[in-house]
Amino acid sequence: MPQSNFAPINAATRLCAVLGSPIRHSASPAMHNAAFAALGLNWRYLAFEVDPKNLRAAIEGARAMGFAGLNLTVPHKLLAVDMVDELDASAKTWGAVNTIKFENGRAIGFNTDADGLANSLRHDLAVELRGAKVLLLGAGGAGRTAALKLAAENVAELFLVNRTASKAEEIAGEIKKQFSSIKVSGGYPNANVDLLLNATSLGLKPEDGSPLDEKQFSLKQTRAVYDMIYQPAETALLKNAKAAGCQTANGIGMLVGQGAKAFEIWTGQTAPVAVMRRAVEGSVYGV
């Protein structure tokens, strides 16, 4: 987005920011500033390196200075739950806050990650979540949110696999309690699934292998594979999945989806999703 499209900064400029640690490589400033420019809004989005011990002070400072909103990233999403005045249903459901809106002096916490994932699965892979059979790898923070969101979207059957099996069992138990109609089990399925979703962090490092045990589950048994990792753009899992003829997508669409939702919460306007996606791809991949 050319600089000239930005409304000039003046005393009326509204501010948003992302707080995290580390924050240097965040694509959020590029994404949101491109969106503000596309809509001609006199808004700006900044990034701040904030140590967890200063998070409360940073949120209070942003509120005191009249910021429109904040995003929170690693390691702040859980901590922030206790630092807002009110939790939107999304933040209550997922037990984490990635977006704050300041409204009439109050800080309201939201979570847009789960919606970002569901939208990306629909748009990037054309997966119909209702009634789908899904194999989910990973039972950390991202895996738990993904599992609960898939359940809330009425998938038919969920297979949860994790290196530490007890964590997958714990999430399976939570889903059985909250969503009695969904079949959920730990371990690999024998039959075919509609979607394989990676929510582990295995694949982030260049030397990482695939999180899927192909002796237990063949990539021929799924139509689509989604990897929540977007850097590198093609993990070992996605490479193998493409070679096996699966439809594939990485997590860039989820990043854009959670950002688009936050943008709409702050501005009340429809997010220019295509603009945001181009800006993120430019920032992350230099394209």
Ligand code: ATR
């Ligand atoms: P996030 O918030 O990104 O989910 P996390 O909560 O630390 O991060 O979870 C990381 C996930 O990646 C977990 O499912 C973890 O498996 P364990 O629960 O057994 O730790 C998984 N993971 C990380 N490194 C892995 C590896 N080398 N092999 C397989 N799974 C791995």
